[in-house]
Amino acid sequence: MCMKTEFLFLTILNSGPKHPRASLDVFLRPLIEELKELWSTGVEAYDISLNKNFNLKAVLLWTISDFPAYGMLSGWTTHGRLACPICMEDTKAFQLPNGRKTCWFDCHRRYLPHGHQLRKNKTSFLKGKHAIRDYPPQSLTGEQVLYERIRQVNPLKTSDCGGNGHEVKQRGYGDWHNWHKESIFWELPYWTDLNLRHNLDVMHIEKNFFDNIMNTIMNVKDRSKDTVKSRLDVARFCDRKEVHVDNQGKAPFPNFRLTQPAKEALLKCVKNDVKFTRREIFRHEES
Ligand SMILES: [Zn+2]
Structure with missing residues (x-):
């Protein structure tokens, strides 16, 4: 349903010609303000089936984007060695010595259920390696992500530093974290309660x-x-x-x-x- 034209609702159009990059939150500001209102007080709307007005409330369930936009929405940069926003600093990514690119080959077998037969396989993945006793990183709640991760690093909010202010990175950036900003979505009072905040299209x-x-x-x-x-x-x-x-x-x-x-x-x-x-x-x- 959400992909059908009649259910689509254009909320923002970013002006060009430049890509908004780290300043996306500047453009998201009006949307976030409306979402806050739709959550707390709601708006008067008309119900055609009952022929009367009612108080309409709304919640943003999650975002759907491609991988580069995932970084702009979440505040976790999605390139470089720490690109995977789920593995984060527990990534097993490595550098290919000849191709000279970061490689995520065999980094995610540990997410398979224990006892899965591919975990035993020593020939189809990294040679000679099985993943029988590999555990995935701890799954974090929204609260843990905000208070135990982002706030520990303290990347700036766009409202504090401006759209171009994210060039300055906090200590450890690219090394043990990839937080370039505290995303504007955390301003939504329910954002920490969502276990799935960002999806990939x-x-x-x-x-x-x-x-x-x-x-x-x-x-x-x-x-x-x-x-x-x-x-x-x-x-x-x-x-x-x-x-x-x-x-x-x-x-x-x-x-x-x-x-x-x-x-x-x-x-x-x-x-x-x-x-x-x-x-x-x-x-x-x-x-
Ligand atoms: Zn990963």
């Missing part, structure tokens, strides 16, 4: 995932994730000898890459057999 994530998989299996030049550097990293972290670079420096043809006839068959199928239907899509201007 999978549309952009699925699109990026799809692009990367297609570019990799089609071996698109400069777009494929399968590079010599990634093969070297695979050799270091994974038990997949069939793709390791050999001692002459040659990378074997991987089983995930499509052969020329397979590529042609796929493209022919997309061209002739796949039917696309029209659907409303909300486009994101920047990611």
Whole structure:
């Protein structure tokens, strides 16, 4: 229902041309004030079925956004080693020595139920590693996040430092926390009572995932994730000898890459057999 036009309600439009970045809370201010009023006193509204006025109250259940916007809404920066807002400082993220990127491979097996068979697997994840006795980080309540985490670090509120004031980071930023601000949402009197405050809209994530998989299996030049550097990293972290670079420096043809006839068959199928239907899509201007 919430994705249908008749239930959508435009509340703010940010003016361009620049991305609001850390100053998003400046733009959210009018919305937050209205939400506070809708929670405490409510507004007079008309009920057509009863033909009379009533006091309408409303609550913000949660936010839905892509991953970059998650950081702008929550105040926890979603890039760098501490990008995962659930693992936070307990992250198992590591640097790929050849790809030179932060990697979250096998960081989340510990969230599986204990006894799950993938926890025993020592070949499909980090080589030689099982996750039988790995525990996920403690699940925090909203109150714990605000009082035991954010307020311990004391990142500034946008109302105190202005939209551009978040350049100055608190001690430990990027090291043991990623709080760049105390989000304006904490002003809502019920925000600490919500156990799920921010959700990810999978549309952009699925699109990026799809692009990367297609570019990799089609071996698109400069777009494929399968590079010599990634093969070297695979050799270091994974038990997949069939793709390791050999001692002459040659990378074997991987089983995930499509052969020329397979590529042609796929493209022919997309061209002739796949039917696309029209659907409303909300486009994101920047990611
Ligand atoms: Zn995580």
